[in-house]
Amino acid sequence: MPGTLFVVTAPSGAGKTTLVRGLLQRDERVQLSISYTTRPPRPGEEDGREYHFVDIPTFRTLRDRGEFLEWAEVHGNYYATSKVWLKEQIAAGRDTLLEIDWQGAQQVRKVFPDAVGVFILPPSLEELERRLRGRNTDSDDVINRRLLAARGEMRHVSEFDYVIINNELQIALEDLVAVVRAARLRYGTQHARLPHYFDFLEQD
Secondary structure (H helix, E strand, C coil): CCCCEEEEECCCCCCHHHHHHHHHHHCCCEEECCEEECCCCCCCCCECCCEEECCHHHHHHHHHCCCEEEEEEECCEEEEEEHHHHHHHHHCCCEEEEECCHHHHHHHHHHCCCCEEEEEECCCHHHHHHHHHHHCCCCHHHHHHHHHHHHHHHCCHHHCCEEEECCCHHHHHHHHHHHHHHHHCCHHHHHHHCHHHHHHHCCC
């Protein structure tokens, strides 16, 4: 039975990483797809765990060889997903989650039309700014650029199957867990899991 691909998107600061980490702790059947990026590691991040960190020439070489399912430039850095690895995981029945931006999500749907899209929104742009400043990792100029970008990103929310507003973290996490469970109960997924049961029901 093929696995389910989950695509989770959010503007920077909406809490996507925290929610995904909580989901992975709650549901061991979901694994995270590790993307490639050219941005430098943040404190505490490790190569091969949060991302595969590569320089720009290496990234471009992999891209030109057709290694990536999708790639995009975000805030001056490149991000990409390994196409071959992802296909292998889905074919092996492993539920896999992608954390990517809306541009990458569009490209993923061309190859995986059954992917489940989830968009995470902040409760307001004012709260998003507060969270970004609370990180104490970016300059005012970077924060202003992220807020401007967030407005454009959030306009693509209608392209996704589910929308979670991350006002209270625990409630938002329960919503994300519910989306994953609901996706496994879709007819096509259940039919693939229990073909003999449904074949019996469809007999004349």
